[in-house]
Amino acid sequence: MGRNEELEEIIRELFYQNTEGEYWDFKEFPYFYEGQDKAEINKKKNDLLHDIICMANNLSNNEAYLIMGVSDKPVEIIGVEKYLGRWTQENYLDFIQSKKWAGDYIPALELRTITNYGGTELDILVIHKSSKVPFYIKEKYKSVQPNQIYIRKGAKNTSINKQAEIQDIEKLWEFRFGLIPYPKERVFNYIKDTDSWIKMKSSYEGMSWYYDKFPEYTIEFYDDPENEDLKTPPFALMHTNARSSWHILKVKYHQTILLEFSAHYIDEARGIAVHPKSAFLNLFDRYPKSKYINSYYYYFEDSPEINLMWLLKSLNSHEDDAWSKHLSMIPIFENMQQKETIEKMVNVNTEKYRGCVFEKKKECYVGYNNNLSDEDQEYARIDMATTLMIKAVLEKYKFEHHYQ
Numbered sequence: 001m002g003r004n005e006e007l008e009e010i011i012r013e014l015f016y017q018n019t020e021g022e023y024w025d026f027k028e029f030p031y032f033y034e035g036q037d038k039a040e041i042n043k044k045k046n047d048l049l050h051d052i053i054c055m056a057n058n059l060s061n062n063e064a065y066l067i068m069g070v071s072d073k074p075v076e077i078i079g080v081e082k083y084l085g086r087w088t089q090e091n092y093l094d095f096i097q098s099k100k101w102a103g104d105y106i107p108a109l110e111l112r113t114i115t116n117y118g119g120t121e122l123d124i125l126v127i128h129k130s131s132k133v134p135f136y137i138k139e140k141y142k143s144v145q146p147n148q149i150y151i152r153k154g155a156k157n158t159s160i161n162k163q164a165e166i167q168d169i170e171k172l173w174e175f176r177f178g179l180i181p182y183p184k185e186r187v188f189n190y191i192k193d194t195d196s197w198i199k200m201k202s203s204y205e206g207m208s209w210y211y212d213k214f215p216e217y218t219i220e221f222y223d224d225p226e227n228e229d230l231k232t233p234p235f236a237l238m239h240t241n242a243r244s245s246w247h248i249l250k251v252k253y254h255q256t257i258l259l260e261f262s263a264h265y266i267d268e269a270r271g272i273a274v275h276p277k278s279a280f281l282n283l284f285d286r287y288p289k290s291k292y293i294n295s296y297y298y299y300f301e302d303s304p305e306i307n308l309m310w311l312l313k314s315l316n317s318h319e320d321d322a323w324s325k326h327l328s329m330i331p332i333f334e335n336m337q338q339k340e341t342i343e344k345m346v347n348v349n350t351e352k353y354r355g356c357v358f359e360k361k362k363e364c365y366v367g368y369n370n371n372l373s374d375e376d377q378e379y380a381r382i383d384m385a386t387t388l389m390i391k392a393v394l395e396k397y398k399f400e401h402h403y404q
Contacts, residue, residue, distance in 0.1 A: 007124060008114050011067060018075050020155040023062040025055065026070040028078055030123055034085035045095070046142040046160075052096060053150045054157035055127045056107035056135045059168060061175050064152070066125040079120035086123060087111075100139040102147070105132040134172040183217075183253040190217055191251065191307045194314040206247070209315060220250045221263065221272070221312070232264075232370075233275070234383040235297060235329055239267040239322060242367035249274060249308065259304055263312075268369070271322025272312045274305040276330050279339070281386070282347045283354055291379075292357060296387040298331045298339065306332070329384070331391040342394050353389060360392065361385035 014024045031044045055064035069080040080086060089111035096109060108128040115121050134149045143160050149169050150158040158164045174180045190196075190211050197209040197219065206222025224230070227246035236244035244264050251259040262275040276297035284290040299305055313323050333339040346353045364381035366372065372380065 004112065004114060007112055007126075008116075011065065011114065011122065011124060014065065014067070015070065015075065015077070020072055022060050022152055022154055023055065023058045023064040025051065025066055025152075025155075026072040026075065027066060027068045028071040030068045030080045030083050030086045032085075032087040032091070033083035042142065046144060048095070049099065049137075049141055049144050050150060050157065050160050052107055052109070052125075052127060053135055053137070053144070054152040056130065057133050057150060057164075057172055058152035059171060061129060061133065061181075063129045064127040066127070067122060068125070069120070069122040077116070077120055077122070080123050081119070081121040092125065099137050099141060102136050102138050103132070105130075105135060107135050131175055131178070133175050134169060183256070184258045187217055187251055187253065187258050188304060188307070190214070191219075191304065191311050194311050197311065197315055199315070216254050218252045219308075219311075220252065221247055224248050224262065234380045235276070235326065235387070236264050236266050236273065237366045237370055237372075237377075237380045238329060238364060238384060239325055240367045241268040241270070242370035243268045247272075251304075251308070259308075261305060261308070266326055267322040267367075271318050271326065272309065272316065273322075273326045274309050276305065279343070281343060283350050283357065283386070292354075292382055293386055296331070296390045298333060298387075298390070300336075300339075301332055301334050329388060329391065331387070331394045333394065338394075338397075342390065342397060345397075346390070346393065353393070356389045356392065357385045360388035363388060
């Protein structure tokens with residue numbers, strides 16, 4: 001998905017909230033365009049600076065969006081394409097950089113224009129997330145006061161003639177000093193930084209790494225002491241080489257375990273898969289009335305499981321084949337709402353989707369080096385078929401909704 005497509009998806013989700021929020025604000029008109037008189041331009045410059053400071057200092061510390069071309073009461077797309085001479089990104093950057101900022105820390109801005117299927121244009125002023133909050137100016141600009149901290153809290157900006165409450169200002173300084181997010185929240189970002197992990201240990205028992213920027217964060221990957229008693233999961237058996245092994249994957253802060261998962265070498269040792277989550281449907285009767293199963297495997301997009309697999313792939317210089325094969329079999333939901341939607345679709349039309357499971361079983365092939373009887377291989381294909389059915393239903397759903 002391209003950058004504009006990603007932004008379009010974000011703005012679409014915010015629009016469907018049907019309200020403004022802590023890191024987005026709707027503006028019916030662009031700030032500047034041809035035909036404005038001097039008094040209006042001066043007022044808009046005042047409003048713009050105040051809005052940028054508030055949005056940069058949002059208490060969620062999220063990337064923030066000033067969305068031009070959407071009215072707020074009611075929330076409705078108006079568009080900005082009819083306004084000529086709108087400010088460009090260069091105009092916005094010149095304006096913001098001409099002010100005197102405390103510590104010379106300036107909010108990072110980016111102007112993006114997106115177009116919907118009807119040709120309606122929206123201008124989005126993106127205020128990028130920063131650890132340099134709180135932002136504030138050192139010299140007064142019109143009504144915007146110097147050394148005064150404005151914030152965005154809920155869906156409201158601090159009034160231009162007031163300062164934010166002390167507890168909210170303290171929270172922004174905690175972002176600046178790295179006190180928040182807390183260790184478990186921070187590690188979600190660190191595991192995406194694939195270039196900053198350094199190997200500490202590698203032996204037949206396992207491997208470990210530390211995070212170069214903050215060495216108190218470590219990752220351990222080692223044999224599960226009970227692995228000889230555990231069956232190989234069906235998704236590992238579907239690889240060309242079915243040989244696999246169980247491991248334990250831990251992410252630690254000092255000696256505190258922040259994340260812990262089961263993991264597996266797949267395709268012998270050509271890749272590492274973090275064990276997926278599992279959920280249940282209402283498709284089949286329980287064994288022995290039916291040999292087919294109601295459970296299936298899944299991941300969520302941008303989850304620790306997905307990001308850790310990508311990190312381990314990078315750290316071990318694994319090829320794409322095992323990784324790609326694994327993710328081609330496991331459904332990856334955007335969020336819980338999408339997962340519940342797919343499950344509801346399946347559970348209300350059980351006859352149709354039972355037939356899909358039977359068809360998907362025909363696509364399941366157990367790899368060599370499996371050490372399974374014919375009967376156990378058949379059970380492995382049955383175990384995997386429901387997951388493959390959900391994967392197919394989800395991919396069709398995503399395709400159809402992408403083009404709606």
